[in-house]
Amino acid sequence: MATDYRRQHPVCLPLGCWPIELGSVSLRYAAYGADYARRALGRVKRYVDVILAARYSTWIKPVSRAKPPGNNRPTSSSDSVVLAHQTSADGPRAVRLKDIAVLAGVSPITVSRALSRPDIVAEATVARVRAVVERLGYVPNRHAGSLASNRSQLVAAVVPTIANAIFSDTLLAFTSALDARGYQVMFGLSGFDGDSEARLLENVLGRRPDGILLTGARHTARTRMRLAAAGIPIVETWDTSEEPLDMTVGFSHRDVGHALGQHLLDCGCRRPALILGDNDRAAARGRGFKEACAERGYTSVPEKVLASPTTTRQGREALRELLAESPDIDAVSCSSDLLALGAIIEAGQRGIDVPGDLSVAGFGDLDFASQLEPALTTVRIDGQGIGRLAALNLLERIEKHVASGNGAPKQVDVGFELVARASTRPRPHKPENRR
């Protein structure tokens, strides 16, 4: 039963603490000072709730130090429930490592080890510590841990947006892989402008991540310096780069565009056009596309560039405009599947047969691409693979960094897959499933 203990009591319970059965309270208050004992007992009588070392640890310490000859460890799980509810005016206080130590009858460092490296601690000790942790709901303060160890177990992922469905696979895989190794991922949304990216980075670096994942291309000189100065492994994804900061896991957008251009021309198209989002990667694909066209003598490629993130509506409008300006186009390659969907819808509305009169290609192989009628030709990227590889490479560097210094720059090309479907069938074939 989920009870909201917060409402039952006049003050919040300390971080990670909740009421438990009291059992036999062995409150040797004489050892703690009369004042404390009075307050503690008062609380106990009133709330019968968990008792917490909290602010009183200074009083407890001497007891633990005194080590009476007999046994100052809890004799049963119930009598270790010893202390007092927080009463100070400045709000509740969290359970600390030290509190666990006192209740488990060991030193703080042993608790630390029992939790982070149980293999080097005696089994019985670990069990005892775990029991107390569980009972008090202790959650270690990672700020303190990071500060002391100089390792944050935190990896930052700076992405332009999370709205892009195409990135989310990557981020999920990245997160999972790191999670499995005990790292947390902290997302930073840089938006599409480089200005806020600088501020974001400042914030992110303040949290001293052990590594950084970047998505989204061009960084200012200042940003690059800051990153280099941070001295932590960096992996850039979703692109190969001519001047990588550290590692990259991605593919050549130029090659994708080139392959799309060739494919459309192979399908018999003679007047291909482009609909592109206004980001670097889409532009690179556009460049590759035009190169492929130029190689076969088609030097003029009508083109529409739209504000990112691109939408289906933009796709419809762009095709409309393209047709108005260049009525003879017979193929259009879009920088996202959403744009392509818009183009297909617009074509349908105008009675333009796809692919009979107009071939349409997208990018991303989103869920719906294969389900459309006609099914959409697109480019599939192993977004999950990118995320996984980025995580693994980062981890390798992070762990190595502990021992040695830097590694050699590493570039991973995951390639891409052009998925030819009905929306760009070779011209000779007439589609069967026209409606």
Added chain:
Amino acid sequence: MATDYRRQHPVCLPLGCWPIELGSVSLRYAAYGADYARRALGRVKRYVDVILAARYSTWIKPVSRAKPPGNNRPTSSSDSVVLAHQTSADGPRAVRLKDIAVLAGVSPITVSRALSRPDIVAEATVARVRAVVERLGYVPNRHAGSLASNRSQLVAAVVPTIANAIFSDTLLAFTSALDARGYQVMFGLSGFDGDSEARLLENVLGRRPDGILLTGARHTARTRMRLAAAGIPIVETWDTSEEPLDMTVGFSHRDVGHALGQHLLDCGCRRPALILGDNDRAAARGRGFKEACAERGYTSVPEKVLASPTTTRQGREALRELLAESPDIDAVSCSSDLLALGAIIEAGQRGIDVPGDLSVAGFGDLDFASQLEPALTTVRIDGQGIGRLAALNLLERIEKHVASGNGAPKQVDVGFELVARASTRPRPHKPENRR
């Protein structure tokens, strides 16, 4: 020009530091000890790079303390460049507040204030500090700050997934609003199972966020206790709840379903069906839908439940199965626009006219909904508004928390908007744009 300084030097530069022009070096090495001076000067000659108090602050301190009668502050911006590149074996070290203080000729606390509350520090001092900070690229260590102040300036957002385009508006607005007030947002992906949510929460709470945003319904008793025990403001979004943890910003999914049911019946449908994702919110909408049907005497509603996150492919398949089992259905309400897209495509393939023979409704009003042919009837949620309101309410609590204790539970209902489009036109009208 973006130079990768990391590769120019055998060791990484310290966090936030990069080479700068040296100017006139006033290295009074006599004060620092011969050994240090020898090394420092050796480095300076070899790299001509930035000079860093770093590990040597203990040596510097006495100088700063001595306060020679003249002026121990930098006389110009160039001669304050004083120290040595990091040479210790245990790797580079970050610039600290103390380093800035030494170079700016003030105490650490003054630097702290100059950066966080410049209004209470003399203008000239702030300027001097800022200059040094800028030059050394100092980035404050937030772990230390959080530990000392017991405020992390961090808000956690725990969501099932970021793939869902429908959440991303909320998250973006949430992030923006908090960013504007100096808070960082930390995302946690809970997935769709409650098991990993528990572990995630443990990790998240370890970072001591000042507040938490939750999306995605049912929490285990354990989770609820942990959250209550954390004693920080919590806002649950995208739903109203019967047993809220703290605050909620959302709407009634039951009411959405009810409105959809009424709408379809109003359109003249007499045999409505459901296609739902297998999450609580979709289920609640389904319940409302069936209630609306029951109110008018339609007690049997064919239904397909699919694994979340739902896809267009699932929508196609689900409609196929529904038609096989209940060939007489004349309306289908889907728990997402993607499912609805699939249903529309499948209907098109089978020659079933939408809305003539089958009305289709979705949920979310995704980008493409209005662009489809026929345009999709759906439900629009102000996702951005949810994010903004969640942030504002959280902020209010966070700031208030500093002064007083808890606030009263707060429930905000942002409502919803049923957007009736061509896919559910009233039966009498025959659609004009059939293909």
Added chain:
DNA sequence: CTGTTAGCGCATTCAT
């Protein structure tokens, strides 16, 4: 296997 000692880098409190 466990304990002792000594900080990590910063902000709070109380001085001046």
Added chain:
DNA sequence: ATGAATGCGCTAACAG
């Protein structure tokens, strides 16, 4: 307007 002293909660290094 600025500074000194103190400690946040934890872990590293070294003892035993």
